[in-house]
Amino acid sequence: xxxxxxYEALPTRVVFGQGKLQVLPQEADKLGAxxxxxxxxxxxxxxxxxxxxxxxxxSVGTYCHATMHTPVDISEKAVAHAQSVNADCVVxxxxxxxxxxxxxxxxxxxxxQIAVPTTYAGSEMTPILGETENNVKTTKRLPVILxxxxxxxxxxTLTLPTALSATSGLNAMAHAVEALYAQNRNxxxxxxxxxxxxxFARSLPRIAQDATNLEARADALYGAWxxxxxxxxxxxxxxxxxxxxxxxxxNLPHAQTHAVMLPHTVAYNSLATPxxxxxxxxxxxxxxxxxxxxxxxxxLGAPRSxxxxxxxxxxxxxxxxxxxxxxxxxxxxxxxxxxxNLITRAWAGEMPSA
Ligand code: NAD
Numbered sequence: 001x002x003x004x005x006x007y008e009a010l011p012t013r014v015v016f017g018q019g020k021l022q023v024l025p026q027e028a029d030k031l032g033a034x035x036x037x038x039x040x041x042x043x044x045x046x047x048x049x050x051x052x053x054x055x056x057x058x059s060v061g062t063y064c065h066a067t068m069h070t071p072v073d074i075s076e077k078a079v080a081h082a083q084s085v086n087a088d089c090v091v092x093x094x095x096x097x098x099x100x101x102x103x104x105x106x107x108x109x110x111x112x113q114i115a116v117p118t119t120y121a122g123s124e125m126t127p128i129l130g131e132t133e134n135n136v137k138t139t140k141r142l143p144v145i146l147x148x149x150x151x152x153x154x155x156x157t158l159t160l161p162t163a164l165s166a167t168s169g170l171n172a173m174a175h176a177v178e179a180l181y182a183q184n185r186n187x188x189x190x191x192x193x194x195x196x197x198x199x200f201a202r203s204l205p206r207i208a209q210d211a212t213n214l215e216a217r218a219d220a221l222y223g224a225w226x227x228x229x230x231x232x233x234x235x236x237x238x239x240x241x242x243x244x245x246x247x248x249x250x251n252l253p254h255a256q257t258h259a260v261m262l263p264h265t266v267a268y269n270s271l272a273t274p275x276x277x278x279x280x281x282x283x284x285x286x287x288x289x290x291x292x293x294x295x296x297x298x299x300l301g302a303p304r305s306x307x308x309x310x311x312x313x314x315x316x317x318x319x320x321x322x323x324x325x326x327x328x329x330x331x332x333x334x335x336x337x338x339x340x341n342l343i344t345r346a347w348a349g350e351m352p353s354a
Pocket of ligand 1: 041043044068069070094095096097098100118119120121122123124126128129130156157158159160161164168231254255
């Protein structure tokens, strides 16, 4: 350890385990909440109703219009609804899309949030909100965006389909990977990152075999928590920026895009960050970080090409230019030829290469 560092813990209370949804009324009470609004996507409206019932007289109902990429017009309608029912707290039950809506309401109203995540995306542990307006996604980072309480209930992840479990897990691993070579990395987030990657490397193959394996599900959700802290604490680099560009420009699905890109972005950075690569490889029990991730994605049957996600081949040059447009820090400088090669390989589904 030969690096100076700053460490700042983010103040979220975490309750973790099987059946923990049942503690929601007590957690809301601890926050002094008397009028809780439960949020979900339209597809999980019945879950939201059950949670509203669980909260009893402390609930003012549900709002089930959460949408991927947090469109501003939907957030504004949700704020108007929250104000019309005089809500004093929101519960976000779902993946990153629902948690994004809770954060958007908190940003505009200051209401406290309780997040109940049902995927591995990790948004619940970050003070970051990405919002979309007129097809442009902008990101804010503010303390009010961070949920006050996160309830991780392993049972709620049992229904996450195996394909989505794999891509959501690889999406989470990407947060830990970039935390290991972040400029502002520190020994604590690096420990969490390595353990987060290892937790997914252990659990995802078991979940692919049996989606209802509780022990593996608990391990994966534990990994999601650790990787979410990494995302909230350390700066992200090439991998997250590229996924942002690809997702926004070609409307590609979030977790799947991360899953395809991760082995390639790791390969691009591999020679510039040998210590991080060693830790990633160790967590994967593999000789190589990039190939270990490539093999894991393959074993899980996760998508391996941008082509199969629907990106046109003509988009490779556009994505390259956009990725280079606003320069940002990355362990290996951004080089047009290298980035073009990386995107070309990822588009075609070829093995990663440094
Ligand atoms: P999501 O919330 O859109 O969920 C993906 C799909 O899975 C949806 O169809 C949902 O209904 C379904 N689903 C969720 N949980 C389920 C379960 N337990 N069982 C069955 N189906 C389930 O996707 P996501 O990958 O969780 O989140 C992606 C969004 O979150 C993106 O908009 C991304 O930008 C954002 N995000 C933000 C941050 C942040 O820190 N701000 C971090 C990660 C992701």
